[in-house]
Amino acid sequence: MNARCTYDLTVASGAALPARRLFFAPASAKIRHIGDKPGHCRRARARLASANNPAMLKTGILNPAVLSLLARVRHTNTLVIADRGFPFWPEIETVDLSLVDDVPTVAQVVTALRENFVIGRLFAAEEVKGANAPDKLDRHLAALTGLPISFEPHVGFKKRVPHAIGLIRTGDTAQYGNLILESA
Structure with missing residues (x-):
């Protein structure tokens, strides 16, 4: 001084x-x-x-609820990224990001999460392949490039949900577009 x-x-x-x-x-x-x-x-x-002028986040994920949820995910824990029609699970912390149809999409949320979340593997309902138009499916799967994906029946997919750390609900209109991300 x-x-x-x-x-x-x-x-x-x-x-x-x-x-x-x-x-x-x-x-x-x-x-x-x-x-x-x-x-x-x-x-x-x-x-x-x-x-x-206290510091504030200026890039990356800005939503404090999503950041809090990510901070609690450990090795091999799972996180559900759900479309707008996914059922409510009262025993799981849910962060609702839905605004209007397709804002944000599951793919947009996964793209944002990849910066802060090391994804070991993904689980998706096999019904997503047949229930959506090819262009919508391509956009949906584009965010998952390079990640190991396991497709399983939707009933089996939903059995994994109660074990997740949390659920992020989006405005995605892709049918069966839900994903379960497992941390590496």
């Missing part, structure tokens, strides 16, 4: 901290530069800016 600078530093509890702790203060601390030449100390100005 510059000898000409004085700083007023308080934390959320209202307690004042010694000036020497300025650069180790928690992000919630409020720092105020006091003196005749405010802003001449670059480090103080940078710390002041970060303390008064």
Whole structure:
């Protein structure tokens, strides 16, 4: 710190901290530069800016409920990505992202999750192949490129659901378009 600078530093509890702790203060601390030449100390100005403007997510998944759900998934745990018609499972935490038809789609959610979630394998209902138009099926499966997929009857697929950590509901209109992602 510059000898000409004085700083007023308080934390959320209202307690004042010694000036020497300025650069180790928690992000919630409020720092105020006091003196005749405010802003001449670059480090103080940078710390002041970060303390008064807490960091926020600017890229990747922004939804806090989805982030919380992902944070609890461990090795070989599963996560269901469901279309809009998938039944409600009261025993499973559900994050509903549906807005209108096909916003977002299962494929869009999987694409976003792949940045933060290591997918070991996927489970899908085999009925998805016959119940959807070829162009819709191609768009649906395009997000799954390079991932091992196990197709099984929808009845068997639904037996896996109660063991999932959570369920993300989308606005997807693809019939049987649900997926179960297993973490690697």
